[in-house]
Amino acid sequence: MKGYSAGGVLSAVVKGRGGVSVSHSKNTQDCKIVRMPPPEKVVLPMQQHIGAPCEPLVKIGDEVKVGQIIADTDKFVSAPIHSSVSGKVTAIGEVKLANGSIAKAVTIESDGEMTMFEGLEPPKVENAQDLIKAARASGLVGLGGAGFPAHVKLALMPNENIDTLIVNAAECEPYITVDYRECMENSANIIKGVVTLKKYLGFKKVVIAVEDNKPQAINLLNKQIKDIAGGDKDINIMALKSKYPQGAEKVMIQSVTGRKVPPGKLPSDVGCVLMNVASVAFIQRYIETGKPLVSRSVTVDGSAIHTPKNVRVPIGTSINDIIEFCGGFKAEPFKIISGGPMMGAAIVGTDIPLLKQNNAILAFAEGTFKVKPERDCIRCGRCAQVCPMSLMPTLIARYAKSKEADKLTDTGVMVCMECGSCAYVCPAGLPLVQHMLLAKSVIREAGAKK
């Protein structure tokens, strides 16, 4: 018994290969999302998405309000940035981001009032083009972590070759519970968003995919489909096996539709568009209120955090302020991760702004995770068994060390999504993800030389 009533809940079309069972550690799953008071200042980097960076539209000394556009670009693959507080622009300079890169950023000192910008109005949405335009204007990027501008995906529609919208609520990374909370607290918005997207963009089918360790979310969403979507038979919930990385794009498309995205191709090539569940709920909220993406929910958890919480935070708030809001540290932090423990990035300090696509801040005390000493590969093959992309990680590691670009190309390492399953299971404690990254750079270098 999985705990959800099977009525109307689909099960996976294909059980994909590989994957690992990681301890879920969803400690904050019952923590309602709480709103954080406005911070003293926010730092808004011009690069909070995949694509072209924005250019500031404000100058030092300008008064700005919540939701006011402060940066944009005319490049297509990008997303505008809005002020997340009301106050004054005090600096335009460079900041270090969680991944170590340097980006231009606008610093806004908050007046604590959170006054809304007067010009915000619900967009008029009557057709696909309106909806795509609205998605861009909202500043939405993939909230699940990738940060891909939402309007770019949606602009593919309407398209007779794309039939399925997959709403990703798998949340397979341990610890993170914001998508689950979104399902529990904003289920109506999610389903309304699904109905809107389906109506204007012409998807034939919508599947909301949730891991089966979240039966309450599955039941609630299933009920809302009946209530809100009038039991539309082409909108369905699918319960997927809880295994990491179930939420990875290619893995999820295979589980939901049975289709495999070929190497180097996109979901749209197999007729799918994938969106994070919080992104769908946000689009609906934007259409109803006209309030752009100025805040997001993050899970704050880990053995060094005093009071783990799910927090609604203005974009650009420093990670330090967010941790302070959660009672600070209860133990000396040893490692702080932006994102989940499987794919998140360990950060060098807490004076880093929260970006649109960050879904978790995890701080751990020393000794929380056992560090395996690095030993010799015993060729047990566990890495190959768990690889969801059917790769041979140890073989790739060997060729990467000897920098054999041709052999590496044959291994298909470019389809590796660095999910970390191989390194997770490796009994020899080998840093296989780094080897994969090295392998990719060897191929790129060789390609550049040619």
Added chain:
Amino acid sequence: MSVNKKLTVSASPHVRSPHTATGIMLDVIIALIPALIAAIVIFGTQVLLVTIVCVGTAVLSEYLCRKVMKRHQTIGDLSAVVTGLLLAFNLPVSIPLWIAAIGSIIAIVVVKQMFGGIGQNFVNPALAARIILLVSFPAKMTTWTLDGVTTATPLASLKSGAVDKTALPSMVDMLIGQHGGCLGEVCSAALILGGIYLIVRKVISPAIPLSYIGTVAVLMLIAGKFSLEFTAYQLLSGGLLIGAIFMATDYTTSPVSFKGKIIFGIGCGLITAAIRIFGGYPEGVSFSIIIMNILVPHIERLTTAKPFGTPKKDKKAEKEAAKA
């Protein structure tokens, strides 16, 4: 409290499974213990002496080897202990201890460390050592004693054609190990128990043992003119069980993919049956596994899975995509 010390920055994943190489080797050792106890009961305390000499020499050789080669120490991973145990299990109880020690030195120094240590050897160290001992000391390696009396192995009895049923041990004796043979191979029940433990603990996949034993079973059924008794003797005697469960499943010298494992198992089965039926030796497990070990790189090349979504293999999705 705030961030005082420098934070640790390392690449993802930040969590690791609890499995370690040492833990896996420990599981193999645990799985071998029933057979060891059975051997002591059947052949007496000399078994312990042979085992201690084999394991001790193996660990010492590995320690000295790494020291001389100025490499990091690897005796902690317990793989040398496993090699020593497996070698001991493949020797007759009457083996002079100095020969047992030489076997361990060959296994560790020549077969394992000279090729780079754990994960690098191309054949199973314990088996290669056993074969070298077999051709170097043929008489001492094939003297089987049981209760102080020299006896033939059931396979040798079957081979010599003396299928006089009184010359063969009963089926119960075959299971509990009351018959001639190497000290670790005789007690079928203990070996099967160990095998089940390894499969339950997910240390080994059942693919190799089942395809190996299955192939031998089918071929022996045919060779024995569908005599179930003959087939059962073939399966329970000689090194088939210990070979299929503990030696053919050695990670380093067997294929990684499921398909590769099946091919490897069937190959081992074919060669074992061929040697037993047509060969000069009554037993063929060691040779067949070693021959298949050598073929592993080729099996790997043929069976390595194509990266996810690679076309050709995926006609169905292509068709669907074309339709959609």
